[in-house]
Amino acid sequence: MKLSLSTQPLNTQAKEGWIVFVQNKKPLLTGKNPLKTLLSNQIKKSNFSGDFAQTAVFPGFGKVKAGHIILAGLGKGDAFRIETLERAAAAAIRAGKKAGLTGFATESAAGLKGVSETAFAHSVGRGAAWGSYSFDEFKTTKKKRGAEPSLVFAGPCKNAAACRRALAEAQVESEALLSTADLANLPGNFATPQKIANWSKKMAKETGLTCSVLNKTDLKKQKCNALLSVAAGSDTDAKIITLKHKGSDPKANPVVLVGKTITFDSGGLSLKSGKNMQWMQFDKCGGMAVLAAMNMVARLKPKASVIGILTVAENMPSGGASRPGDIVKSRSGKTIEILNTDAEGRLALCDALDLALTHKPAAIVDLATLTGAVIMALGHTAAAIVGNNHRFNQKLIKAAENGGERLWELPLWQEHKEDIKGTFADLQNISKSGTAGTITAGAFLSEFVPDNVPWAHIDIAGTAWEETPKAWMAPGVTLFGARTLIEWIKGMDIGNE
Ligand code: BES
Ligand code: MN
Ligand code: ZN
Numbered sequence: 001m002k003l004s005l006s007t008q009p010l011n012t013q014a015k016e017g018w019i020v021f022v023q024n025k026k027p028l029l030t031g032k033n034p035l036k037t038l039l040s041n042q043i044k045k046s047n048f049s050g051d052f053a054q055t056a057v058f059p060g061f062g063k064v065k066a067g068h069i070i071l072a073g074l075g076k077g078d079a080f081r082i083e084t085l086e087r088a089a090a091a092a093i094r095a096g097k098k099a100g101l102t103g104f105a106t107e108s109a110a111g112l113k114g115v116s117e118t119a120f121a122h123s124v125g126r127g128a129a130w131g132s133y134s135f136d137e138f139k140t141t142k143k144k145r146g147a148e149p150s151l152v153f154a155g156p157c158k159n160a161a162a163c164r165r166a167l168a169e170a171q172v173e174s175e176a177l178l179s180t181a182d183l184a185n186l187p188g189n190f191a192t193p194q195k196i197a198n199w200s201k202k203m204a205k206e207t208g209l210t211c212s213v214l215n216k217t218d219l220k221k222q223k224c225n226a227l228l229s230v231a232a233g234s235d236t237d238a239k240i241i242t243l244k245h246k247g248s249d250p251k252a253n254p255v256v257l258v259g260k261t262i263t264f265d266s267g268g269l270s271l272k273s274g275k276n277m278q279w280m281q282f283d284k285c286g287g288m289a290v291l292a293a294m295n296m297v298a299r300l301k302p303k304a305s306v307i308g309i310l311t312v313a314e315n316m317p318s319g320g321a322s323r324p325g326d327i328v329k330s331r332s333g334k335t336i337e338i339l340n341t342d343a344e345g346r347l348a349l350c351d352a353l354d355l356a357l358t359h360k361p362a363a364i365v366d367l368a369t370l371t372g373a374v375i376m377a378l379g380h381t382a383a384a385i386v387g388n389n390h391r392f393n394q395k396l397i398k399a400a401e402n403g404g405e406r407l408w409e410l411p412l413w414q415e416h417k418e419d420i421k422g423t424f425a426d427l428q429n430i431s432k433s434g435t436a437g438t439i440t441a442g443a444f445l446s447e448f449v450p451d452n453v454p455w456a457h458i459d460i461a462g463t464a465w466e467e468t469p470k471a472w473m474a475p476g477v478t479l480f481g482a483r484t485l486i487e488w489i490k491g492m493d494i495g496n497e
Pocket of ligand 3: 265370
C-alpha cells in the first residue's frame with residue numbers, strides 16, 4: 001500500500017474510491033463539502049448503520065471525482081479507541097478491494113474528535129495496508145497481483161511535515177507487518193525452524209540488523225536443555241535466533257524481546273486432540289511478532305538498543321520425545337519436571353529468558369501463544385499481561401492502547417509461584433492446582449528473571465490469529481504484539497524502559 005499526502009482537498013482527487021468515515025451515523029467531512037448532504041441522504045435510505053467496521057460502497061455517479069465512495073463505520077463516539085479507526089480503515093480497503101478498486105483517497109484530518117492528525121494518518125495508513133493483505137500463496141486459482149494499492153490523504157493539515165513523517169512510519173510498519181505475515185502464515189511443513197532462521201538472516205542483512213543463530217550443538221554447549229527437550233521428538237532441530245539493533249548510545253542497556261516460536265505444537269506425547277491441534281502452525285506467533293517488531297526497529301532506528309530473541313522448536317511425539325515425568329536442567333540451573341509435554345512453551349521460553357539476561361537488559365518483554373486459559377479469561381479481544389513490575393505493565397498497556405491493541409493485566413502472587421514448585425525437581429511445568437492457567441504459566445517464567453529486571457509476559461494465545469474472515473482482515477495471523485512493542489520502543493528514552 002502506497003501512502004501519500006496531498007494538500008489539495010478530497011473533492012479534487014480523481015480516484016477509484018474515496019473513503020469516508022462515519023461516526024454516530026454522520027459522515028466525517030470537514031468544511032463545506034456537498035458530499036455531506038448527499039451521503040447523509042444515502043445513509044438514511046440504505047441499511048448502513050455506521051456500526052463499527054461496517055462498510056458500504058456507493059457509486060459516485062459522475063457527481064464527484066470518485067468512481068466510488070466507501071463508507072466505513074466507526075460506531076458511536078463513546079466506544080471509540082484508536083483500534084476502531086485502524087480496523088475501520090482496513091475494512092474500507094477490504095470492501096474496496098472486493099469491488100475491484102485499488103486507488104483510494106481519504107480526508108486528512110476528517111474532523112475526528114480526540115485524534116490528532118498525525119495519529120489519524122498513522123492509524124488509517126497502517127490499517128489500510130493491513131486491510132489490503134491476504135495470504136493466498138497456496139491458492140492455485142489466485143488472481144494475478146494487480147497494481148499495488150495506494151491511499152492519498154487529501155486536504156490541508158496543520159503540520160504537513162509531521163503528517164508525512166507519520167505516514168512514512170505507517171509505511172515502514174506496514175511493510176514489516178505484511179512481509180512477516182507471509183512467513184508467519186506458512187504452515188508447519190513450510191515454516192520449519194531452518195526456514196525461519198534463513199528468513200531472519202536475510203531480513204537482518206537487508207535491514208542492517210545483526211543476526212546470529214544457535215543450532216543444536218550450540219544449544220547443547222549453552223545448556224539450553226529445556227528448549228532441547230521440546231524438540232527431542234521432532235525430526236527438525238531447535239534453534240535460538242538473536243537479532244540486534246544498536247541504538248545511538250552503545251553503552252545504554254538494551255531492551256530484549258523474546259518470542260515463543262513453536263513451528264507446530266502437536267502437544268508431544270501429551271498429544272492434543274484433533275480439534276485442539278488444528279491451527280497449531282500459529283504457535284510461532286510470539287516469535288513472528290518479535291520478528292516484525294525488529295524489522296520495524298531496523299528501519300525506524302530508535303535511540304534505544306533492541307535485541308530480539310526467537311526460541312524455535314517443533315513439538316512432536318516420537319521414540320525420542322520427552323516423556324511426562326522427565327526431569328531437565330534448564331540453562332539457569334533450575335531443574336524442571338516435565339509433567340505435561342504440551343506445556344512446552346514455557347520450557348522453550350525459560351532458556352531464552354536466561355539467555356536474555358546475558359545482554360544485561362534494561363527490560364524484557366516476552367510474547368507467547370502460551371495458554372488456552374487466556375481465551376477462557378479474555379476471549380479473542382485482548383491479550384493478558386503478567387509481570388514482575390506493575391508500573392512497567394502499565395507502560396506496555398498504554399503502548400498497546402496507542403498501537404491499536406488491547407492488554408489486560410493479571411496478577412502474579414506468591415500463591416501462584418507455590419503452585420508450580422516441583423515434587424522431585426525445583427519446578428514443574430504445569431500447576432498442581434490446575435487453576436489460573438495463564439497466571440501460573442507466568443509464575444513459571446518469573447522464576448527465570450530476577451526481580452530487579454522489569455519483565456512482562458504477554459500471552460497472545462487468543463489474539464494471534466483469525467480463523468474466519470473479519471471485516472478488517474482475511475483469515476490468518478494478526479501479528480498481535482508487534483504494534484504494541486514498536487509503540488513502546490518509539491516512546492522510550494535511552495536506557496530507561
Ligand atoms: N500452544 C498452546 C496454547 C494454545 C492453545 C495456544 C490454544 C493457542 C490456542 C500451549 O503450548 C499449550 O498447549 N498449553 C496448554 C498448557 C497446559 C498443558 C498446562 C494449554 O493451554 O492447554
Ligand atoms: Mn502446547
Ligand atoms: Zn504451544
